Every structure is written in C-alpha cells, then in structure tokens.
Amino acid sequence: MSGEHRVDPWIEAIGGLPRVMPDASRAEATRRRCGLLLDRKRLPAAGAGEPRRARPDEGWPVGNGEPVNG
C-alpha cells in the first residue's frame, strides 16, 4: 500500500481487520471443478482433434473403438 494512505490511522486499522476465511471444502470443490475444465481446454489442443488414446490402466474401448488391455 502506498505511504499516502498509511498516514490515516483509520485506514491502518482497516488493514488490521481480521481476515474472513472461505469454506475449505467448497474451495477445494471449486478448485477441482476448474482443474477439470482446464484439462478439457488443454486436451483438444494436445490431441489436435484426434480421439484420446487409452491409458494403460483403462481396459475399455476409447476413441477408435479398439479395446485396450484385452
């Protein structure tokens, strides 16, 4: 904060007000939701429009319809 506003004791007192903390579980849910949205944004660019390939631990058909891992 600029010194210009430090001279006022009431302004300093506002700076000393206790922080109001957000709900932790809701914060985590929001962060996860945004993380999923970011994943969706990133994947099309990485895959250039092709279906995503199955990860080794995925045993069901993905993208081209061919089963992976049997």
Added chain:
Amino acid sequence: MDGDSALVARLKAADGDAFDELFARFHPRLFNFLARLSRRRDVAEDLLEETWLRVVAHAPRLRPDTCLAPWLFTIARNLFASYCRSRQVDYEAAVGIHLWPVPAPSPSPFEAAAAGQLQKRIEVALATLPGTYREALLLVALEGMTPSEAAVVCGVSPDAMRQRLSRARALLADRLEGAASVRVARLGEVWP
C-alpha cells in the same frame, strides 16, 4: 507486477499447476473482498466460484503483460455489481447485518476486548459506507493495492480513485469519530 508474466504464460497454456498456484494465492483474498463488499458469506462464496470459472474461461486470452491481482479483483467486483443489478440491490446501499467470526485472540483479555471493540466499530462504519467508497477502501487499505491498481479494478481514472479514497477516508473518520464522541458523552452522563 513483473512476477506475473511467467504465471500468465502458463495460465494461457491451461496449465493446471499454474491455476492451483493462482488459486492458493488469491482465493482467500478474493473471498475476503467479496464477503466485506456483499456482507454475506453465502453470496461471497457463490460469486467467488463464478469468479474462478470466469478465470478459467478467459485465461487463454490473457495478454502477456496482465497484472493478475487487478484482473482477478475486476472480475470479482464486476460479478458483485451484476449480482446487485440482478437482485435489484442498490450497489451504493448494499448493507447487510451479518456477524463476522470472532477475531484471533490478543495477548490479554483486556487487549482482546479493546481490539474487538475497535474492529467492530470499523466493520460497522465500513459497512455503512456507500459501495463505491467501501470497495475503494477495501482494495487499498485491506488488499494493499495502489490507488492506480484500484482504479483499474473499479474502472475509473487514477485521479478519480484518489478523490474517491479521500472522500471515503473522510467519511469513515467522520462516522468512527462521531460514534466515539457519542460514547464519551454517554460516559460523561455516568461519571460527571
């Protein structure tokens, strides 16, 4: 904020770790701002979630020289303004009466009580200020922004923001000192 450019570049690439870093840095600050602006926890939580969704939506289009704090607070502030419009709440008069959590304890009970009293008076005085003055004080005094950064958030010129801050300080001091003089007068009635 020169330190923002690397993080901005990563956000533009939809880097999840960059988002987590941004979230950790700003989530509590944005909540604090929205909660004191709206005076309602539930509204602040809703608006904050919407703020982050907007961040994700707009991150790929960020300019490389974006300063993140003013950008984030602008989104949050605009969402609150939209909320006021949609609910036909007068932005200038948006004052709710909600109790805040008890402040962290001070070293002694006397100091805690005195600090608590002062903080309560400030909270009440702040809550009764018109919205434009309240947001100016919150951004500069509580969030530590420069008047120029606060001006960006509120969509006004730096000069207009300085004027607004000056009026806000005067109004706040007037209300706080007015309340104090009333209390002294009452004490005088008890202790002649």
